[in-house]
Amino acid sequence: MPSPPAALPVINPARCTGCGWCVAACPPHVLSLQVQQWRKTSVLDDPAGCTGCARCAVRCPFGAIRMRREAL
Ligand code: SF4
Ligand code: SF4
Numbered sequence: 001m002p003s004p005p006a007a008l009p010v011i012n013p014a015r016c017t018g019c020g021w022c023v024a025a026c027p028p029h030v031l032s033l034q035v036q037q038w039r040k041t042s043v044l045d046d047p048a049g050c051t052g053c054a055r056c057a058v059r060c061p062f063g064a065i066r067m068r069r070e071a072l
Helices: 021-025 055-059
Strands: 007-011 031-036 039-044 065-069
Touching: 007 039, 021 031, 021 055, 055 065
Parallel strands: none
Antiparallel strands: 007 065, 031 039
């Protein structure tokens, strides 16, 4: 079993524009765009597959992703 990530992205749907930059930036492809309340929003599909690298948070032009530390 791979160890769980030390941090997971938390996406703020109010700030997310659905641009998809974070989806493209995620090496293990665990983010996707989904329609929620008639808007496209980035969603973490597979938290167990996330490495906690924070590339998505760095890439987001709208400051919609913050990394939340996980208790290990
Ligand atoms: S922290 Fe890294 S692995 Fe996790 S969703 Fe963001 S880009 Fe993908
Ligand atoms: S990069 Fe930011 S604004 Fe664009 S889809 Fe991802 S979370 Fe939303």
